[in-house]
Amino acid sequence: MNTELHIYNTLSRKKELFEPLNPPFVGMYVCGPTAYGDAHLGHARPAITFDLIFRYLQHLGYKVRYIRNITDVGHLVNDADEGEDKIAKKAKSEQLEPMEVVQYYSDRYHKNMEQLNVKKPSIEPRASGHIIEQIEMIKKILDNGFGYEVNGSLYFDVEKYNKKHHYGKLSGRKIEDLVTNTRELEGQDEKRNSYDFALWKKAQPEHIMRWPSPWSDGFPGWHMECSAMGTKYLGEHFDIHGGGMDLLFPHHESEIAQSVAANGIEPVKYWLHNNMITLNGQKMGKSLGNAVSLEKFFTGENDLLEQAYSPMTIRFFILQAHYRSTLDFSNEALQSAEKGLKKLFKTFETLNKLIPSDHSTVNIKKLNEKCYKALNDDFNSPVLIAHLFDAVRIINSINDKKESVTAEDLELLKNMFKIFILDILGLEEESSKDQNDLSESLINTILRIRQNAKENKDYATSDKIREELTKLNIQIKDTKEGAIWSYDN
Numbered sequence: 001m002n003t004e005l006h007i008y009n010t011l012s013r014k015k016e017l018f019e020p021l022n023p024p025f026v027g028m029y030v031c032g033p034t035a036y037g038d039a040h041l042g043h044a045r046p047a048i049t050f051d052l053i054f055r056y057l058q059h060l061g062y063k064v065r066y067i068r069n070i071t072d073v074g075h076l077v078n079d080a081d082e083g084e085d086k087i088a089k090k091a092k093s094e095q096l097e098p099m100e101v102v103q104y105y106s107d108r109y110h111k112n113m114e115q116l117n118v119k120k121p122s123i124e125p126r127a128s129g130h131i132i133e134q135i136e137m138i139k140k141i142l143d144n145g146f147g148y149e150v151n152g153s154l155y156f157d158v159e160k161y162n163k164k165h166h167y168g169k170l171s172g173r174k175i176e177d178l179v180t181n182t183r184e185l186e187g188q189d190e191k192r193n194s195y196d197f198a199l200w201k202k203a204q205p206e207h208i209m210r211w212p213s214p215w216s217d218g219f220p221g222w223h224m225e226c227s228a229m230g231t232k233y234l235g236e237h238f239d240i241h242g243g244g245m246d247l248l249f250p251h252h253e254s255e256i257a258q259s260v261a262a263n264g265i266e267p268v269k270y271w272l273h274n275n276m277i278t279l280n281g282q283k284m285g286k287s288l289g290n291a292v293s294l295e296k297f298f299t300g301e302n303d304l305l306e307q308a309y310s311p312m313t314i315r316f317f318i319l320q321a322h323y324r325s326t327l328d329f330s331n332e333a334l335q336s337a338e339k340g341l342k343k344l345f346k347t348f349e350t351l352n353k354l355i356p357s358d359h360s361t362v363n364i365k366k367l368n369e370k371c372y373k374a375l376n377d378d379f380n381s382p383v384l385i386a387h388l389f390d391a392v393r394i395i396n397s398i399n400d401k402k403e404s405v406t407a408e409d410l411e412l413l414k415n416m417f418k419i420f421i422l423d424i425l426g427l428e429e430e431s432s433k434d435q436n437d438l439s440e441s442l443i444n445t446i447l448r449i450r451q452n453a454k455e456n457k458d459y460a461t462s463d464k465i466r467e468e469l470t471k472l473n474i475q476i477k478d479t480k481e482g483a484i485w486s487y488d489n
């Protein structure tokens with residue numbers, strides 16, 4: 001097993017050697033989507049980032065239990081614990097059951113993930129399926145004195161917690177600044193301090209998503225689900241917790257506080273956060289109204305888009321930036337990703353045609369090591385991709401007889417392409433199936449024309465067709481049942 005992996009830990013603000021708590025097992029929890037709308041580019045980034053990490057850890061031999069939840073309750077329109085539940089709001093406006101909304105958007109999300117070749121997580125829990133676990137965890141927080149009840153709702157006492165522990169350790173925010181920066185919001189008077197957050201909310205009469213609890217009929221606060229489900233499936237202290245940078249505060253900060261308050265220990269060893277996708281420098285988020293759904297990218301039906309972009313183009317575009325850098329959307333960038341991807345897959349064909357020599361003029365082992373070095377440096381996919389394009393140049397030079405490689409090096413080169421491009425970056429050749437289908441029907445059409453020519457004793461045409469097809473490495477055999485053909489490899 002490779003032990004040289006370094007990952008950037010948001011908590012310590014530095015790159016650390018990756019040492020799992022209980023090797024070869026690795027527990028990884030990533031905050032998934034709230035199922036109330038179509039996935040957009042901003043959802044694709046964490047999904048692809050943690051898919052790369054999941055794939056690489058598995059490649060290194062770790063047995064990864066990857067949890068990616070679906071939020072189906074408790075995520076309010078306003079992050080300050082006020083306003084409607086996002087799902088209930090959508091259900092009301094569409095006259096559906098909340099869980100119909102959740103099912104519909106979860107199914108669409110899964111379809112998008114499959115199109116992007118994102119592997120399924122090991123477990124995909126839903127918040128509404130873990131109300132009991134959340135209630136139990138809230139009880140522990142209350143027992144330990146870090147929560148208080150007001151009119152059937154429960155809040156986390158940030159000030160009290162901060163006296164003993166450190167609220168803000170992950171996001172770097174200071175409790176003093178939170179007071180002045182938090183806007184006054186209606187209903188906030190229930191909280192002792194504006195920065196306290198809801199553990200459990202009593203449901204108003206019109207609120208349709210509600211469960212019984214010792215305190216009131218209501219629903220859990222948004223941060224509770226990840227604390228409860230992470231603990232349930234990965235234990236009180238696990239390896240990796242990830243998500244988008246927009247979740248750092250208050251979501252992840254509050255998750256730490258809840259776990260420490262309930263269990264008395266830090267929940268996570270390595271915190272990982274992907275950066276945002278920007279559009280002309282602005283965050284491409286759901287609230288900005290400039291979000292384009294993945295579906296629209298795939299069909300090109302949006303004024304922002306000059307053309308349709310395939311799922312693999314989107315995937316490659318995202319992997320071309322390091323996950324901790326911002327990634328600015330533009331048609332030019334996507335078009336260049338599309339070109340780059342084509343070039344990579346074309347090289348697979350060239351690679352299969354190469355003939356080994358008795359000596360190597362290029363150091364393939366070194367190049368292979370560089371690829372691992374890039375990934376071991378906090379999953380640096382853009383550097384890996386740069387090395388793969390070096391390999392493309394080398395492969396073309398070998399094909400042009402300007403360089404040469406031994407059979408052993410050629411095998412390594414082929415292996416590199418398979419492992420890094422297909423297995424780890426998770427790229428796959430698109431429409432190759434369609435193209436194969438098309439080629440087959442074209443050849444069959446041509447053979448039917450040839451058959452007609454023969455029947456009309458037009459041997460010049462039938463011979464010409466055979467000759468041209470032979471040039472394309474297609475062998476024709478005339479049988480009693482008609483001509484059959486095969487690729488001559």
Ligand code: ZN
Nearest residue numbers: 031032226251
């Ligand atoms: Zn979460």
